[in-house]
Amino acid sequence: EVQLLESGGGLVQPGGSLRLSCAASGFTFDDFAMSWVRRAPGKGLEWVSGISWNGAKTYYRNDMQGRFTISRDNAKSTLYLQINRLNADDTAVYYCSRGRKWDFADDSDILRTAVIASQGTQVTVAS
Secondary structure (H helix, E strand, O other): OOEEEEEOOEEEOOOOOEEEEEEEEOOOHHHEEEEEEEEOOOOOEEEEEEEOOOOOOEEEOHHHOOOEEEEEEOOOOEEEEEEOOOOHHHOEEEEEEEEEEOOOOOHHHHHHOOEEOOOOEEEEEOO
């Protein structure tokens, strides 16, 4: 059974930073591409970032380039997301998700293959 446990969310002021973590279990973590997706209030699920099984390839939405950094530690079965210069539009529930084996086919593959198995972590950006 896939289990994903996010942490690191919270209330942060505009311009601040957060580092989200996701502890994975129930599957062979380093066989799978992983991703972060989010759901903002009143909006649908959108992908934020993805990473291949060994971290060699990363994916970011165009409007998130430069502020988001995804990484993984396969020895710890943990996925990370560093978010800098947070703004109100980043307010959302962030979910760690398992992708397909090894790597995503392309950007659109990230949301299509996302397996979400958690409650997510709330990020609220407000002054």
